[in-house]
Amino acid sequence: MRLTIDKSIKEIPYYPKAALYGGDSGWVRLSSNENPNGPSPKAVESIVESVFALNRYPESEYELKSALAGKYALKPENIIIGNGSNEIIETSFRALRYEGKDEALLPAPSFAFYPIAAKIYGYRPKIVPLRDLKIEPEAMADEIGERTRIVILNNPNNPTGTIFEDAQFRRFLERLPDEILVVVDEAYAEFVDSPAFPRSTDYIADHPVLILRTFSKAYGLAGLRVGYGIAGQEIVSYLERTKQPFSVNMMALVAAKAALTDERYLKTVLEGNRSGKSYLYRALTEMGVPFYPSEANFFLIKVGPGADDVTKRLFEAKVLVRSMSAYDLPDFIRVTVGTADENRAFIEALRRSLP
Numbered sequence: 001m002r003l004t005i006d007k008s009i010k011e012i013p014y015y016p017k018a019a020l021y022g023g024d025s026g027w028v029r030l031s032s033n034e035n036p037n038g039p040s041p042k043a044v045e046s047i048v049e050s051v052f053a054l055n056r057y058p059e060s061e062y063e064l065k066s067a068l069a070g071k072y073a074l075k076p077e078n079i080i081i082g083n084g085s086n087e088i089i090e091t092s093f094r095a096l097r098y099e100g101k102d103e104a105l106l107p108a109p110s111f112a113f114y115p116i117a118a119k120i121y122g123y124r125p126k127i128v129p130l131r132d133l134k135i136e137p138e139a140m141a142d143e144i145g146e147r148t149r150i151v152i153l154n155n156p157n158n159p160t161g162t163i164f165e166d167a168q169f170r171r172f173l174e175r176l177p178d179e180i181l182v183v184v185d186e187a188y189a190e191f192v193d194s195p196a197f198p199r200s201t202d203y204i205a206d207h208p209v210l211i212l213r214t215f216s217k218a219y220g221l222a223g224l225r226v227g228y229g230i231a232g233q234e235i236v237s238y239l240e241r242t243k244q245p246f247s248v249n250m251m252a253l254v255a256a257k258a259a260l261t262d263e264r265y266l267k268t269v270l271e272g273n274r275s276g277k278s279y280l281y282r283a284l285t286e287m288g289v290p291f292y293p294s295e296a297n298f299f300l301i302k303v304g305p306g307a308d309d310v311t312k313r314l315f316e317a318k319v320l321v322r323s324m325s326a327y328d329l330p331d332f333i334r335v336t337v338g339t340a341d342e343n344r345a346f347i348e349a350l351r352r353s354l355p
């Protein structure tokens with residue numbers, strides 16, 4: 001190839017994407033923590049209306065920012081919109097570049113994209129293991145060093161579904177030295193029922209905290225790719241400088257804004273998730289299969305040694321779940337809560353797939 005590639009890029013795993021289950025509708029997709037309910041009808045309607053303006057660049061970012069600012073009682077200048085929250089993870093690494101500060105503190109197991117983004121932008125990931133499958137913010141603070149520039153916390157944490165609480169977050173922030181950005185990825189926050197979950201927007205005025213949210217999960221718009229970040233205005237201004245202009249397309253912007261107003265849809269999604277989780281917990285308890293209760297729309301199930309085999313057998317039954325062997329949890333699978341029918345199909349297939 002006559003090109004020498006940097007080691008940090010070579011280390012990033014590469015999975016060529018094969019069209020394994022593309023056009024076939026028979027699959028039960030419980031592997032990517034998607035919303036099983038279809039998109040909000042209001043979002044769909046807004047997309048239909050927007051298509052006649054597709055000859056224009058998407059100028060409506062500010063309208064979505066204003067709508068979000070209203071929701072959080074903040075200013076539009078506190079909000080950054082991204083092509084999925086993934087784009088904002090990348091943007092934060094780009095904007096925070098600073099000589100001599102090249103370490104990113106990351107929890108593990110957690111969302112697989114964090115170490116990838118860190119490496120792409122020349123940071124050295126420093127991994128802090130979970131404790132009892134939970135992110136312990138103070139254990140992260142213990143690992144902060146001279147070169148630390150970014151700390152990522154995921155709340156609820158993917159893949160464990162566990163949360164850290166407001167008091168824990170406050171103690172962590174009190175110990176935080178200067179020159180460090182704290183990214184709090186709250187992709188699944190809408191699903192949380194615990195009253196102890198941090199109101200993290202309360203901290204952005206006094207701390208370098210960037211909160212990430214997404215329309216991919218509770219709002220059911222994963223296919224459109226739209227997420228957002230919330231932070232102090234100065235932080236947002238630097239993130240904006242390093243982000244592609246118009247990175248979020250027009251249909252995504254209008255659909256996200258419409259989805260925000262669709263309270264009925266969100267209520268249906270959250271109730272479906274709660275009742276789906278109760279059903280799955282009950283069925284697994286009856287089967288004697290251990291699992292970890294979660295605050296999100298997915299949870300871990302301990303299937304014993306051979307999670308890869310169980311995942312493969314479920315795949316043969318056209319049920320997609322995620323084996324956790326690549327996450328250093330070789331006894332576990334992660335399953336997303338589906339529709340009532342999908343949850344039943346999963347339990348039936350699991351009965352036949354366990355060793």
Ligand SMILES: Cc1ncc(COP(=O)(O)O)c(C=O)c1O
Pocket residue numbers: 032033083084085086087111154158185187213214215216222225226227
């Ligand atoms: C913890 C976490 N953060 C971010 C994302 C990415 O979300 P988006 O679709 O907004 O890029 C995911 C997607 O699975 C996730 O699990």
